[in-house]
Amino acid sequence: MKAKLFLICALVAFALQAQKITLDGIWGGKYRTNMLWGISSMNDGEHYTIQEQNGIYQYSYASFASGNESKKLVVSGAYDAYEFSSDEKFILVATDSNPIYRHSFSANWKVYNVATKNFTPIFDGKPVQEPTFSPDAKKVAFVFENNIYIQNLADQKITQVTTDGAKNKVINGICDWVYEEEFGFVRHFDWNADGTSLAFVRFDESQVREFYIPIYENNLYPYEMRFKYPKAGEENSKVSLHLYDLASAKTSTVNVSSVENYYIPKIEFTSEKNTLAVLTSNRHQNKVDVNFVNITNGNLTKLFTETDKAWIETDDFTLEFLDDNSFIWTSERDGNRHIYHYDKSGKIKNQITKGDWEVTNYYGFDPKDKTVYFQANQFKGKRISTEKHIYKINLDGSKMEILNKKNGTNSADFSKNFRYFILNHSSVTEPTSFVLADGKTQKELGVIVDNSSLLGRLKSDNFGTKEMFTLKTEIGTELNAYIIKPKDFNPKKKYPVMMYQYSGPGSQEVKNAWMSMNDQWHFLLAQEGYVVVTVDGRGTGGKGAAFKKQTYMDLGKLEVEDQILAAKAIAKYDFVDASRIGIWGWSYGGYMSSNCLFRGGDTFKMAIAVAPVTNWRYYDTVYTERFMRTPQENPNGYDKNSPITYANQYNDQKQKFLLVHGTADDNVHVQNAMDLASALIHANKQFDMMMYPDKNHGIYGGATRLQLYTLMTNYIKNNL
Structure with a gap:
């Protein structure tokens, strides 16, 4: 009888133990949500690709919506990152990645030819940073040891664009530590529309004071990690803007002295091949000039200046150019972040979104029906500061409509034709889910990833x-x-x-x-x-x-x-x-x-x-x-x-x-x-x-x- 009672007590104790959250369970992934990685819409807007463990797969939006999931292997292998060329005939794939700072990494990159199924290494397999296809899909620009190179995909000929790159002295085409950390990106070069020119920012960090960190790693003598880190009030990198013409193989410097030029937090070519957009800022980051550069003669024109009594979100610019080179811009000038439409001369056409709420993300513009897609923290016309929802609105600011159904946090990944989007939804009571949704209505077309089974594990472990x-x-x-x-x-x-x-x-x-x-x-x-x-x-x-x-x-x-x-x-x-x-x-x-x-x-x-x-x-x-x-x-x-x-x-x-x-x-x-x-x-x-x-x-x-x-x-x- 005593043995039976002991057994019952032991079973009860085991059951109670099994109903508790454990640190091993948390850090062992027991409550981890399933996610989608590397979502990329194809050019036709009818298919998308996802990065999976054993390869990159293509899916059809329509077939998924009809209940007949269509899955096609594009390229097999385990990759850390991938990017299609503009014509989708080639794919850049990364392996053996080595992190550098928060966003930056070097990797062995290869170009995969979709037709021949062959791989071609970038720079003979050396670890490079930020390889990027030219718009004509004939070349790849990349950075190696702080210098920019271009590899021609027809004959694999490599051209060195810059030669003065040196660790802790000069960086070409990628950001220094503080730009990467605080502006949130690494690549600071861009191709023009026809792939004939390259614009890039050069960092002279020779006057930035060096910070060093001892690395122990069981070494007899620790070695030092040394990098340039500008502390508040100290010297920053001196940045300059340059243009490289592929035909002449010549580099020119753009004179930015007529505008704010302490920081250059963004460069981007417009839809016109000879027009480069450049955002420049003062050191206080409360004055940003929006400029165009004519790359044929290097002339810079200031379009307008954004100012603020406190600061401008220089790490979160929205700048999208439409077919007529007018552009979308976001600003907090009326007290909330909203979307504005400017013509190509820098004159404001209209404020697209208005209200006592904020635009929290911009997704894009559909030229077919002149519709803007965005995320905002409002619901039924009122600010809900703890939530985010998906909307569309006409370019003229009329007819704003919500595209998601549920309260909570909603984000979107749109197809290139904006016919579909993959909705990422969660709330305090609903685990993250990925749902295929209609890009024009509130209709949901099917669940891609459902983490509802996680609720059972939480319940069994007695979550509150x-x-x-x-x-x-x-x-x-x-x-x-x-x-x-x-x-x-x-x-x-x-x-x-x-x-x-x-x-x-x-x-x-x-x-x-x-x-x-x-x-x-x-x-x-x-x-x-x-x-x-x-x-x-x-x-x-x-x-x-x-x-x-x-x-x-x-x-x-x-x-x-x-x-x-x-x-x-x-x-x-x-x-x-x-x-x-x-x-x-x-x-x-x-x-x-x-x-x-x-x-x-x-x-x-x-x-x-x-x-x-x-x-x-x-x-x-x-x-x-x-x-x-x-x-x-x-x-x-x-x-x-x-x-x-x-x-x-x-x-x-x-x-x-x-x-x-x-x-x-x-x-x-x-x-x-x-x-x-x-x-x-x-x-x-x-x-x-x-x-x-x-x-x-x-x-x-x-x-x-x-x-x-x-x-x-x-x-x-x-x-x-």
Whole structure:
């Protein structure tokens, strides 16, 4: 009888254990959603390709819609990236990729001939960057060791366009570190419409100060990773614009001295082969000139200037040229990001979208019926700052129609003829799905990827729910928020609270979207008896330019105030133990969590800061100066909100602080953590610190994430 009772108890205990979220499950991919990779619409608008594990496959929109899925292998093999030529007779495919920074990588690239099924290596198989077909599909331009080359596909002849490229000195055709990180792209060259000319930006980074990072990797003597990193207020690369004529093999320099020219954040050839569009900016990034260059004579003409009292989103330009060389442009000039139509002389034709809501993405223009496709955070004419929906509107601004059915976060990948689109939908209750949809109506034609089976795994492991709400602080500010409660939540109990936030300018953590990996961990914390709360404070996105830009010149003031005020409001909830509130964040969120702990009095009992900026003086020019100007202009703005300034206010007798950083972080350097640690040491404060050798800003690889989240879980359980 005792043995039988023991067996029953053991089975019950096993069943309960099986119903819990585990860190191994999270980082082992148990709750991972299935995705589509490398979606590319074919020229005919009736087919699309997808990158799968064993090759690139072609699908038919129409046959899928009819229930008879048509799948055709285009090229077999496992590839890291691919790109079709304009005539779709060739495909560039990448293997053996090696990451460089956030977006950049080198790889072995080959050209696949669809007709002959043969491969031709680019540059004899050397690792190159950013290979790009010419519009006539006869050539490929690429970058190798900071120089531009062109390979002729007919005879494989290679022409070297530039010769002065040198590591940490001169870069041709691809971006330096700060352009890549903050403007968000790598390739900075472009072909003209008939493939006879190439425009490119040259970076002279010889005067940019070098940053070095020791790399250990079990070496007897560590080696140094050295690269040019311009910190706020310091020298940037000197950029210049150049034109290369293939027929004469001559390079000329475009004189941009008549316009703002500190940054050149975008170049793009228009539909006219001799007209190059160039966007240039001042250092403050609140004045952008839109220019045309006539490449036959090199003359530059300024079309118009976009200005803002605070900043312009220089990392998020929309510029599309129509057949008549008029163009689509987006701007926040009326208080929200909207779409505008300009003629080719730079005169505004009309504002296409209007209203107290924002355009959050631009998808394209269908010339057949003069329709513009975009994404916006509005539903039925009203702003829903936590959601995104798909719309179409006539070029003249009439007849705006929604194309998706469900509330939540919706994004689209349109066919080239805009007859179809692949809809990516999710919400807090619905996992990510990919649905084939009609490009002209709200009709859904079939499910491509359905993650509904994931709900069963979540249910079996006893996941809770995320509730979205509006939190009103004591000063009357209404903020978007969500709360995750224990599954067996008892409103009569007192629960500890763990707050999570990012808080950077224009960011959003509170969204009606499916869970991230951090969400999965937050649900694990809820199972351990914690309430998890996230609040998007002032300066975050989704609520218009005025809400977002009120933190200008003073990063870390209003954002910290709002997290402290939010914590005080949460502390008044009947089910919250006000003496046990913690906060954590990564990067900007780590800057915030350390600030909140030090400056919030006894509001927070503990904080975790992962890879934090600790003084904006240590961060890069483009990002920091966009929001703060330079330290020389705004020294008080830099120093008064630095957690280093408030290290002596940390009460180590009542509070706990965990500081985490990767030693090879090329983005937020470990210098940030070291200087904060020094300030705490000099203030005779006890704290905890974890360094991850040779890990970058993402702190991942092997078992790293599992170890990190185990560390943080245990730290919370032991100190909150």
